[in-house]
Amino acid sequence: MLGSSYVVQVAADAREAMRLRSEGEIALLRAQLNPHVLFNTLHSLLEMVRGNDDGAEEAIECFGRVVKYLSEHREVAAELVTLREEWRNASDYLALEGLRLGARLHVELDLDETAAGTQPPVATLQPLVENAITHGIAPRPGRGTLTMHATRIGETVYVEICDNGQAAMFPSVPGNGRGLSLVHARLQAHFGDAAHIHWGPQSVGAGWQVSIRVPA
Numbered sequence: 001m002l003g004s005s006y007v008v009q010v011a012a013d014a015r016e017a018m019r020l021r022s023e024g025e026i027a028l029l030r031a032q033l034n035p036h037v038l039f040n041t042l043h044s045l046l047e048m049v050r051g052n053d054d055g056a057e058e059a060i061e062c063f064g065r066v067v068k069y070l071s072e073h074r075e076v077a078a079e080l081v082t083l084r085e086e087w088r089n090a091s092d093y094l095a096l097e098g099l100r101l102g103a104r105l106h107v108e109l110d111l112d113e114t115a116a117g118t119q120p121p122v123a124t125l126q127p128l129v130e131n132a133i134t135h136g137i138a139p140r141p142g143r144g145t146l147t148m149h150a151t152r153i154g155e156t157v158y159v160e161i162c163d164n165g166q167a168a169m170f171p172s173v174p175g176n177g178r179g180l181s182l183v184h185a186r187l188q189a190h191f192g193d194a195a196h197i198h199w200g201p202q203s204v205g206a207g208w209q210v211s212i213r214v215p216a
């Protein structure tokens with residue numbers, strides 16, 4: 001009986017430790033939403049309202065969706081969301097960045113419907129597109145292009161985020177970028193070796209590429 005009680009207690013402690021770890025990691029990822037970007041976005045929204053811009057209402061709704069998605073509380077058991085939800089949030093975030101960068105940002109998104117139902121951890125994509133914008137496209141003179149593509153092959157979903165901005169901004173080994181390393185750790189925690197993330201300079205042309213592989 002004592003042995004059984006010990007095993008049950010150890011299992012409960014392990015679950016509690018995982019809960020606290022997951023909540024802490026989600027909080028850190030939420031903090032990745034750059035305050036400078038938020039300030040500039042609010043300024044852009046204010047200018048749109050003052051100028052009676054027809055797109056002001058839609059832009060404000062977009063801003064509200066991003067803040068709500070990243071700030072709402074989720075139980076650890078419900079931390080996994082559909083790739084479609086992640087895609088929508090990343091799209092909203094990119095739309096807000098478009099307010100700041102204007103014609104300097106060109107976005108190409110391609111979500112394979114057969115991949116849309118897979119379930120990554122919440123806030124997987126947003127830190128990756130934010131890194132692409134902040135370190136790749138924003139410092140680049142002239143127009144920059146960000147592409148995000150997701151497809152399913154068999155029982156595996158592949159997501160690629162590429163930009164044609166400043167390469168050599170990140171290390172190619174996971175662990176040195178806080179947002180990137182947290183995404184990597186959470187994918188490993190949920191899916192083990194079935195998940196993989198890699199980043200580095202694109203093999204062809206300038207820019208950076210992040211590739212994710214998760215179970216369908």
